Each structure stands twice: as C-alpha cells, then as structure tokens.
Amino acid sequence: MKNTEKYTRQFFEAPKTEMKWTKKSYVDKAPQWCSVDLRDGNQALIVPMSLDEKLEFFKKLVDIGFKEIEIGFPAASETEYDFCRALIEQDLIPDDVAIQVLTQSREHIIEKTFEALKGCKNAIVHLYNSTSLAQREQVFRKNKEEIKEIAVSGAKLCKEYREKYEGNFRFEYSPESFTGTEPEYALEVCNAVLDVWKPTPDDKVIINLPVTVQLSMPHVYANQIEYMCDNLKYRENVIVSLHPHNDRGCAVADTEMGLLAGADRVEGTLFGNGERTGNVDIIVLAMNMYSQGVDPKLDFSDIPDIAEMYSRVTRMNIYERQPYSGQLVFAAFSGSHQDAIAKGMKWRQEKNSPIWNVPYLPIDPADIGREYSADVIRINSQSGKGGIGYILETRFGYNLPKKMREKVGYMVKSVSDHAHKELLPDEVYTVFKQYFVDITTPIQLQETHFVQRNGIEASVVFDYDGRRVTASDTGNGRLDAVSNAIRSYTGSDFNISTYTEHALEVGSASKAVSYVEIVDGSGNSFWGTGIDNDIITSSVKALISAVNNMLKEKVQNK
Structure with a gap:
C-alpha cells in the first residue's frame, strides 16, 4: 500500500513493569x-x-x-x-x-x-x-x-x-x-x-x-x-x-x-x-x-430475546457471525463438522457426561437459548451424512443405518445444490420421505398373507404395470419370503443386504419404522423405509420401497 510513511506509532509504552499479568491464563x-x-x-x-x-x-x-x-x-x-x-x-x-x-x-x-x-x-x-x-x-x-x-x-x-x-x-x-x-x-x-x-x-x-x-x-x-x-x-x-x-x-x-x-x-x-x-x-x-x-x-441465557429487543429499539443489525450472538455462530454446514458434532452429542448422552466438550462448539447453545436442530446443524450442498442423519434422528425420530445415511445425504445435498439454497429441517424431512419412505410406484402393496409351509410361505397382493397381481413364494422368514415372491414375479435380481427397525418415538410411539437395503446383481445398493403400526408390515413396505427405487433407476438408465 502507498503512504505508509505518513503513519507512525502514536502510543506510549508504560515504564518498565513486571508484566505479572502474563502469568495468568484466564x-x-x-x-x-x-x-x-x-x-x-x-x-x-x-x-x-x-x-x-x-x-x-x-x-x-x-x-x-x-x-x-x-x-x-x-x-x-x-x-x-x-x-x-x-x-x-x-x-x-x-x-x-x-x-x-x-x-x-x-x-x-x-x-x-x-x-x-x-x-x-x-x-x-x-x-x-x-x-x-x-x-x-x-x-x-x-x-x-x-x-x-x-x-x-x-x-x-x-x-x-x-x-x-x-x-x-x-x-x-x-x-x-x-x-x-x-x-x-x-x-x-x-x-x-x-x-x-x-x-x-x-x-x-x-x-x-x-x-x-x-x-x-x-x-x-x-x-x-x-x-x-x-x-x-x-x-x-x-x-x-x-x-x-x-x-x-x-x-x-x-x-x-x-x-x-x-x-x-x-x-x-x-x-x-x-x-x-x-x-x-x-x-x-x-x-x-x-x-x-x-x-x-x-x-x-436467552440471547435471542435480548437480540430481538436490541435490534428493534436501536435499528441495528447483529452480524450473523458475531461471537455467541450471531445467527450462524453455532451453525455447521461442513459435513465433517456436522459428523463430529453429532458424534460428540451422542457420546455425551452415552457417557452421561456433566462436562461440555463437544467438537466445534465451545459452549452448549441451549445455555443461551439456541436450539440444536434449528441453530447447530444446517443443511446445504456442503453438508454431510452425519448432520443430515442428526436432524432426521433428533427432530423426526429416524435413526438411519450408517450406510443409509450416506445415501440419504447425497440425495439431500443434490436437492440443495440444484435449488442453490439451504434446506430447513422440514425440507430435509420432505426429501427423505419423497425418495425413501413408503414408495408406492411402480409396485403398490395391497396386502400380504403368511402360512407355515416348508418354512414361511408369503402371498403378496400388489398393483404392478396397471394390474393387480398375487405373487407367492417361500423363505426362511417373512421378509425373505416376500422378497422371493417379488423377485420371482418381476424377474429382478436382488438380495436383501441390510435390515433394521425401531420404534418411531417422535410423533407416535405406537408406530414402527423399518429400513431395508437391497443389492442388485451388479452390486448397486438401494434403500427403502417403511412405517406402519405393525412391524411386519413396516418391514414389507421398506422392502418394496427399496425395490421400487431399484426399478425406477433401471427405467431411467434405459
């Protein structure tokens, strides 16, 4: 820069001191x-x-x-x-x-x-x-x-x-x-x-x-x-x-x-x-x-309330990154940050730790009136599976399997990237539901029946290609029997790779949620989620959702 010669140090050093203050750390x-x-x-x-x-x-x-x-x-x-x-x-x-x-x-x-x-x-x-x-x-x-x-x-x-x-x-x-x-x-x-x-x-x-x-x-x-x-x-x-x-x-x-x-x-x-x-x-x-x-x-303990009063009567804005007070000071968009925060929060819960030492968060946002789901994990195209999974779990009750979090994460990030905007928690949930929960096309489940015969025999009634059909087959369990019935009728080549379930604690504790991963003959993975009052029905819905995602992709790739 020009004109540096016009500036000089205008302060005055104190006479020699012991600098006792340097011995203190806080x-x-x-x-x-x-x-x-x-x-x-x-x-x-x-x-x-x-x-x-x-x-x-x-x-x-x-x-x-x-x-x-x-x-x-x-x-x-x-x-x-x-x-x-x-x-x-x-x-x-x-x-x-x-x-x-x-x-x-x-x-x-x-x-x-x-x-x-x-x-x-x-x-x-x-x-x-x-x-x-x-x-x-x-x-x-x-x-x-x-x-x-x-x-x-x-x-x-x-x-x-x-x-x-x-x-x-x-x-x-x-x-x-x-x-x-x-x-x-x-x-x-x-x-x-x-x-x-x-x-x-x-x-x-x-x-x-x-x-x-x-x-x-x-x-x-x-x-x-x-x-x-x-x-x-x-x-x-x-x-x-x-x-x-x-x-x-x-x-x-x-x-x-x-x-x-x-x-x-x-x-x-x-x-x-x-x-x-x-x-x-x-x-x-x-x-x-x-x-x-x-x-x-x-x-x-309620900085948002103080900030509202201050901005209203002074007509001044508070910078989004202002320490402690800004709207974005606890927000993590980066995938690695989100993952570390989510794991840190889970670790504290598991250990019942009285000490706050969550990565990337110097204080507990709740102590100054901020909310985790709204203020900490923020979702855009830079976000990762950890943060998206954290929002779905803490805000909506879905504890996605680890591998599924990656799949859902890519989908949510893609939507955010194409929209060129941050996705709010409800919008993240909408993407999850749209692409993974109770998918009903091209196969729409109507009912299933099971009998004990050479293992478990399943009869599955569903709409497919404009017709209502019934497919039957046996398996070593109910979900395996349904999988065999659908595979034999549609001629699709896939196997169930992952299955988990849990009670859906947010919204209605009486419902069950199931997650199913299938892998096709080429090694491609597809996920589906099912929700129902009956755990068997929720698992069948999850399977069919995964199959529908597989069938849709095959049509798109033709």
Whole structure:
C-alpha cells in the first residue's frame, strides 16, 4: 500500500513493569460491569432511541443483571435530561442499581448534571477531560499543567455540588484518550484528581482508563494498566475501570488482558455497539468467562430475546457471525463438522457426561437459548451424512443405518445444490420421505398373507404395470419370503443386504419404522423405509420401497 510513511506509532509504552499479568491464563472472576449502551451505544445510532425505547432498554439491562448503567449526558439534551428524571421520579431504578451520567469539567454542565440527579438513590458522576498529546497540542493548545488543572477544577466542582444536592453520589474520572497519553502524565493527572476526592473504603472512586482510540497491540495496553494499578494513590479505595473501543478489532483482547493486569471493572455495550468500530462487546466478554467455567454474574441465557429487543429499539443489525450472538455462530454446514458434532452429542448422552466438550462448539447453545436442530446443524450442498442423519434422528425420530445415511445425504445435498439454497429441517424431512419412505410406484402393496409351509410361505397382493397381481413364494422368514415372491414375479435380481427397525418415538410411539437395503446383481445398493403400526408390515413396505427405487433407476438408465 502507498503512504505508509505518513503513519507512525502514536502510543506510549508504560515504564518498565513486571508484566505479572502474563502469568495468568484466564480471567478467573467477574469484574464489576457497567453498561454504556444508553450513552455510548445511543450516541452511535443514526436515529437515537426515544424515551420509551431507552426505558425498555434500561429495564432489560436490569433484568440481565447490570448493577451500574450509564444512561447518558443529561446536560447535553432535553431527551437525556428527561430520561434521567423519568428513571428517578418513576422509581424505576432498583435499590441495588446505580445510574451513571457523564459530564465535562465545566461548571454549568456539572451543575445541570447534579440537577438531573436530584433525589437519586445511587448515582455515579463520571467526569472526563482529554489528556492525550494529540488533543493537548491540536485541540486545546494547552500544556500539561493547564490540562491537569481542567481535571482538578472539575473534581473540586463535583465535590462541591455533591454537598448541595440530595442524593447518594459516587465519582468516576476518565483521562479521555488515555491510550494516546504518556502513562506517567496520565498517572499524574489521575492522582491529582484522587487527591481532591480522597477516596475511602465507604466512598470509593472509579478511575476509568479508556481505549478511546486503539493505537497499539493489546499487551501494550495491559502493561499500561498494570503500571497504573501499581502506582495510583489510594489504590485500595480505587476501582480501576476499562473502557475499550474497537478501532483495531482488539477490544475484547484489550479488556481481558487489562483485567489480568489488575483492573476491577469494565464499561461496554451489548453486541459491541458504539461510535466508529464500536465498544467492547460485553456479551462476548461474559460468555468467554462462562466458557471457562467462570460465572460472569450476568444472565445471557436467552440471547435471542435480548437480540430481538436490541435490534428493534436501536435499528441495528447483529452480524450473523458475531461471537455467541450471531445467527450462524453455532451453525455447521461442513459435513465433517456436522459428523463430529453429532458424534460428540451422542457420546455425551452415552457417557452421561456433566462436562461440555463437544467438537466445534465451545459452549452448549441451549445455555443461551439456541436450539440444536434449528441453530447447530444446517443443511446445504456442503453438508454431510452425519448432520443430515442428526436432524432426521433428533427432530423426526429416524435413526438411519450408517450406510443409509450416506445415501440419504447425497440425495439431500443434490436437492440443495440444484435449488442453490439451504434446506430447513422440514425440507430435509420432505426429501427423505419423497425418495425413501413408503414408495408406492411402480409396485403398490395391497396386502400380504403368511402360512407355515416348508418354512414361511408369503402371498403378496400388489398393483404392478396397471394390474393387480398375487405373487407367492417361500423363505426362511417373512421378509425373505416376500422378497422371493417379488423377485420371482418381476424377474429382478436382488438380495436383501441390510435390515433394521425401531420404534418411531417422535410423533407416535405406537408406530414402527423399518429400513431395508437391497443389492442388485451388479452390486448397486438401494434403500427403502417403511412405517406402519405393525412391524411386519413396516418391514414389507421398506422392502418394496427399496425395490421400487431399484426399478425406477433401471427405467431411467434405459
């Protein structure tokens, strides 16, 4: 690519740290979570949410289990202000939930913010100002001392106004553009703010270290977080918070490494919605912990319901391959994947295993409200016999013999290929029935009779070539006798190769299903399936279905 010389690394390495976080292999406990869907997520929308939509979203966040929810910038607009007042005046905030509001370090904005919060049982006032080199030089044209003074004066004003207004208020400070700020200077500013607020065990302060713009690889951010955690004043009374954006596509990695490096709290959004490339996706973070056996303390057991609400009120789409949430993230079209999943599911059932370790599925889809047959095994021209057999067994109750699964698989894939589309489970079942179940042409069974005479003698009444005929022969069993009778009458050369049966448990437990494979004189295999209340009749139907498939192919090949 051209113009690479115009770009340079804009991040600042942290002073030497021990990199203690590299000794850990996973996040072993849930952080404090703060949803910023109603602020970051809302300001990122082409059409911001209405008051009613924000109220619905807030209630959903409470149901999920968020204890801290940033609701907006009440001094910025009438809608934001009214939303804050509606939550307080309508008593919609549970006693164990704190709302969070954002404010710049300007007195009239801070005053309006506290007015909006008047009477709130639990609120976090989130003060911020930008500290990065680029912002200092280009936007504010101020030196380090002047920028630090903006933060300190804002902290003092917040402290003053807290005394003037009724309510329970905590404080948060963000050095915006932290990742573009020299770590030593970010520490100096944060410590100056802490010296104003003087946090205590009963009045802890949040220091939020945002990845306002991603400028480096995640390990650089982790080192910056470890440096801050090791050097912040009042550390035992400071909650270190992360707020990663996703410019380089590393928001989840930034957050997980930042937690390993000592952070206590995460600000993010459902599905990663936010300006530019978005905020960190809290669902992904929480489910990553869940997949490692760690309770994230958030309830995502019905992601489809959450996704429906989110898409409706934000008018945003969720990418089909978005981890955990996308419609296709558990879908396996590949034959080898389908086969491994189906076998893995069967193994768990056989072993009654309490541990989830099914190939290709990092978590059990059912744990987040997804269905196996609809969401996991998806059928198209790339699919294999394992997945098709899995759908027919789990959705419709047909446990096809292994060799028959291959035959049915080729037929279903051929239909999908010619239609150039995915086949839904009901369409897979339709193909199976059309080509293999109770096939009635050219031979249509009417009735069979058996007598014990030199083994078993069968008399088979059926329609063939426009005539009703009766064919009789003997065999060492009922199915063998019927096979001999049909073979002798039609002059066909075939032998029964495979026969299995089982109760059809889906739909009606009183019915039996039989599967028959015949092999003709040239070694070609043909399958048929029969269903009936009587097991003998179902086996005869299966045989005739196989014979009909053989006879049809011979006509087609002439």
